[in-house]
């Protein structure tokens with residue numbers, strides 16, 4: 001469960017009173033997620049009925065100076081009718097406030113559930129939704145560098161070190177070599193946009209085949225769109241229990257994306273290698289989290305070896321996916 005900070009009832013009520021949303025009725029810690037503390041907040045609302053919001057306290061890997069980018073991008077995409085939550089500003093107009101020295105923000109609650117076993121139809125819907133945010137986010141005026149690019153992933157793995165990596169799993173140290181190859185890839189000629197960069201099933205809310213919410217934009221950045229597509233492909237198109245590739249889901253996601261934004265020739269040519277780097281990105285961050293998660297945190301660590309298996313699939317088959 002991801003609640004790193006425990007806020008008392010009075011503290012929460014005082015915080016909510018800074019927003020024009022009525023009075024606090026309830027606040028429940030949310031089990032999902034690994035990065036931030038999240039509460040589902042219900043208030044008396046300002047109109048006919050009660051209202052729900054998500055209250056997030058930013059805990060890990062988030063720089064305060066990035067919040068205008070993350071929260072502004074949500075508002076930009078929401079205004080363009082993309083299924084992302086808008087942010088709720090406080091009475092002073094601020095998109096985030098400080099509480100106990102940490103930033104907190106209130107965002108719109110969206111309906112839907114995250115699929116645990118996505119169907120091809122759901123993979124198709126997410127492919128189309130991803131292409132839409134790439135297109136609609138192009139004229140968002142702020143920019144943010146990717147702090148989890150391939151060179152950063154290599155640095156994380158090197159910092160963990162061969163011995164600690166081997167302690168997690170004996171096959172992990174061997175992934176330093178492909179991480180070096182990914183870091184050396186030249187992606188500078190590929191088209192860029194504001195990308196989500198972590199569009200896993202648990203970051204998408206769906207009702208049936210419809211995407212109702214793309215959430216957790218806290219790795220969003222300005223980078224190549226094919227990287228976002230490869231990351232989403234790696235996250236959605238493998239069986240969760242076995243890490244075996246599901247070609248139906250994979251084809252559905254890639255063709256729905258391309259129906260909205262066809263890939264350019266050089267994006268297609270590099271896709272397999274980008275997908276290898278995308279898989280290694282989650283090996284790196286999960287390995288770091290594995291070694292780094294506080295003992296008393298109410299959070300479930302994610303297994304880096306799942307993405308080692310997916311990396312192997314792309315190393316062996318990645319060049320054929322868009323052939």
Ligand SMILES: Nc1ncnc2c1ncn2[C@@H]1O[C@H](COP(=O)(O)OP(=O)(O)O)[C@@H](O)[C@H]1O
Nearest residue numbers: 030032033034035036054085108109110215216
């Ligand atoms: N706007 C939202 N509407 C509805 N539920 C949300 C919203 N934002 C977050 N959640 C819920 O909170 C959980 C954790 O949010 P997330 O942003 O993914 O946290 P973390 O950054 O810790 O991964 C999600 O899995 C979802 O259940």
Ligand SMILES: N[C@@H](CCOP(=O)(O)O)C(=O)O
Nearest residue numbers: 033034035198200282286302
């Ligand atoms: N999606 C990443 C973990 C990032 O955590 P999130 O809960 O903020 O999405 C992974 O699966 O490793």
